Ligand SMILES: Cc1cc2nc3c(=O)[nH]c(=O)nc-3n(C[C@H](O)[C@H](O)[C@H](O)COP(=O)(O)OP(=O)(O)OC[C@H]3O[C@@H](n4cnc5c(N)ncnc54)[C@H](O)[C@@H]3O)c2cc1C
Ligand SMILES: Cc1cc2nc3c(=O)[nH]c(=O)nc-3n(C[C@H](O)[C@H](O)[C@H](O)COP(=O)(O)O)c2cc1C
């Protein structure tokens with residue numbers, strides 16, 4: 001029995017660990033370091049209809065236990081992703097989750113329709129939560145009605161299940177989750193980055209050219225856990241959890257909070273081998289915690305009926 | 314090939330105020346070939362500081378499996394690095410990026426190497442390799458003050474070396490570009506690393522009719538080309554989306570290729 005396998009809408013994963021969108025490009029760089037087939041899935045960089053350069057530099061700034069980024073959805077555009085990046089990824093035995101972004105509803109719909117037809121794309125991740133893009137983007141992710149309508153439109157054209165990526169920069173995360181559930185989402189991914197900023201002491205000006213950026217890394221882990229804990233109890237959608245994950249312990253903590261799979265973002269920059277390391281360490285940790293199968297522990301923090309872990313010395 | 318290895322500190326000393334020479338030993342030295350490549354250094358385990366720090370490879374000593382980094386203490390990361398002692402292990406990812414193209418010059422040609430401040434280190438390995446190839450090297454190195462000067466003798470052993478200081482406390486007063494002009498230094502190819510204003514001045518002065526290669530800097534996250542943190546714009550940009558990643562396409566570029 002594969003104790004790490006996970007079944008989610010559109011996704012039969014050999015393990016629940018995947019790199020998060022924007023932190024892994026389209027896989028080419030990391031493929032020089034290890035076999036991408038070891039991964040549960042790959043969430044590729046956000047794709048928009050047209051190629052985008054993104055924001056001016058500096059685009060990243062370090063923060064205590066985290067980092068800010070304002071990349072601005074730089075990507076080669078839908079056509080190139082479909083013709084070059086996705087076919088290249090076919091050599092690996094790994095399902096692709098395509099991150100879909102845009103400025104207007106029509107953009108999302110077009111990318112979703114076309115990219116969901118590609119063979120190795122098993123699911124979409126609707127990025128309604130990027131804090132770094134001026135037009136649209138963030139508004140989709142902060143107004144429940146708008147998010148619901150967008151989800152519905154994308155569901156109508158997508159050939160594969162649609163996961164909606166939630167922004168933590170909202171008043172009520174449960175309300176957002178319920179809205180996209182009503183819109184027909186098949187799953188949720190959460191959380192995207194928290195809006196933040198840093199100021200340079202020499203110049204007195206923001207470090208990032210974009211002034212503000214998205215906070216990621218270990219610093220946001222408690223926020224992600226709390227939000228997954230709340231959302232998983234209030235909607236019936238599976239959640240791919242992310243936000244500061246660096247270790248097998250973190251993965252189990254996210255499952256306990258209510259996640260059914262996880263994504264690793266910033267940690268790939270610190271240790272480029274972090275994903276395969278976590279996958280390798282999970283079974284031993286599960287032994288220590290008395291977990292037979294990884295899926296058994298989803299929601300253990302709130303589920304009264306969940307089997308209590310019997311600790312083994 | 315990119316490797317990740319715990320390298321051992323062989324020696325570590327302050328060679329100018331706040332400037333350190335760090336010699337490390339590790340198997341990944343065998344993958345280091347191009348001068349101007351860099352390594353991504355994790356100065357501490359844990360999450361403080363979280364990100365790696367990019368530092369240029371200043372010298373490759375293949376026979377001993379050793380390489381040298383020269384860095385200035387700037388902020389938290391480099392301060393922690395400065396505390397490492399011989400025998401300590403440091404997590405190194407590298408070698409990364411593409412360095413200076415040494416094949417652009419032929420034996421007998423003259424290469425002009427222009428460095429500014431903490432941009433000087435990678436020029437040392439470059440100069441060594443050019444010399445081995447039979448290329449004549451001339452160095453023009455700019456520093457803020459007399460105290461800030463380092464590796465002067467090492468460079469002198471490889472070729473003619475001019476020093477410029479901002480305050481005139483040593484060598485010639487003024488910019489490296491003044492030195493090149495005033496001394497009418499002739500060359501076939503120019504290689505440079507240093508602050509952007511200096512690189513811009515060199516590009517404007519020589520980029521049109523000479524071969525000019527510049528090493529760029531930008532804040533990085535992954536260091537391997539995956540996150541798009543470190544992009545720069547290109548001179549040819551038909552659809553306003555052309556870019557190069559400084560970490561993986563660079564850090565060295567032909568001057569005419571990129572916008573500064
Ligand atoms: C390709 C490359 C090669 C380099 N080679 C050298 C070298 O040989 N010697 C040397 O002294 N310095 C070099 N630098 C600059 C060096 O990386 C920074 O001085 C260093 O990262 C500062 O870290 P800190 O924690 O001390 O400073 P902090 O200001 O505390 O750093 C905060 C964040 O900003 C980043 N940062 C700050 N300054 C720079 C900078 N100038 N360039 C890129 N990122 C920066 C840090 O990496 C960190 O993520 C190089 C930079 C690049 C991109
Ligand atoms: C440099 C960088 C780029 C990112 N780009 C995207 C993106 O294109 N699309 C997206 O949905 N999320 C993007 N994210 C957010 C991550 O996918 C993830 O949700 C977030 O960083 C939290 O996880 P972490 O703390 O493990 O990094 C990006 C994050 C970083 C750090």
Ligand code: FES
Nearest residue numbers: 534536538541560
């Ligand atoms: S630092 Fe990530 S692409 Fe250059």
